């Protein structure tokens with residue numbers, strides 16, 4: 001039996017996937033890809049076969065994918081040449097004799113035709129390349145990471161309100177942990193061949209509803225304030241984010257408002273077999289601790 005290999009072993013999603021796989025399978029069935037293996041030394045110490053490889057280096061990937069049956073291809077970063085990287089990885093998988101490639105895309109609603117800058121076009125390209133490759137594939141379209149919700153809400157929504165561009169579209173963000181559990185389900189289970197799933201956390205909300213939830217948690221009104229996309233972008237720029245990143249994040253929030261992330265499928269819960277964490281639970285856990293004023297003893 002060949003190995004299961006997870007790329008991005010030094011990143012959030014890949015690392016968590018390998019940690020969950022270690023709870024289910026003997027370490028000698030597991031491999032991880034890293035550009036800098038030393039950064040995954042802890043996984044290597046636990047018996048994971050950490051292999052060096054770079055998405056831009058075809059030969060390194062063919063070597064790294066040797067003896068691998070199933071491969072989780074964690075998508076490459078936005079603002080880089082994702083098409084070249086994903087195509088190279090898929091071609092190398094084919095050449096190395098991998099049977100099944102699982103690709104993590106970003107959720108999109110094809111009926112709306114919204115192109116999310118930095119990800120949609122390259123996801124479409126990767127999905128087409130994978131389908132055309134003849135490899136068995138599974139596509140896991142990921143929602144916004146719940147772990148990153150603070151990036152969109154700003155440093156202190158209790159002080160400033162939820163200030164976002166207008167739009168009543170909803171989203172059901174999910175924790176990296178729950179998305180990693182879905183990766184594990186597909187890597188270790190049967191019946192996911194040549195299938196596309198859209199993964200969501202267990203509750204959908206618009207930014208207006210998120211402001212209302214924060215108000216309930218905090219016990220005072222957290223205003224929902226709509227601002228122009230330019231003003232929203234400026235907030236990131238004032239916090240020294242590079243312009244392409246600020247534009248990417250702004251476009252993402254505008255996309256939420258327009259409904260790009262509104263499809264809510266239940267696929268994640270069916271794959272992992274438990275109710276994934278929803279935004280309300282996340283806010284209850286993190287926002288009082290971080291930003292709520294202390295109550296008098």
Ligand SMILES: NC(=O)c1ccc[n+]([C@@H]2O[C@H](COP(=O)([O-])OP(=O)(O)OC[C@H]3O[C@@H](n4cnc5c(N)ncnc54)[C@H](OP(=O)(O)O)[C@@H]3O)[C@@H](O)[C@H]2O)c1
Nearest residue numbers: 008009010011012013035054055075076077142143144145
């Ligand atoms: N749904 C969302 O809200 C959301 C949020 C953020 C990202 N994403 C997407 O999901 C992916 C995984 O997210 P994450 O949080 O795990 O990102 P992350 O922590 O930045 O990890 C990205 C991983 O990809 C590896 N990588 C980057 N370029 C590579 C290359 N040329 N060759 C081989 N490996 C390469 C990185 O390795 P190094 O350690 O060597 O850099 C790292 O292990 C991201 O890459 C992005 O496409 C989604």
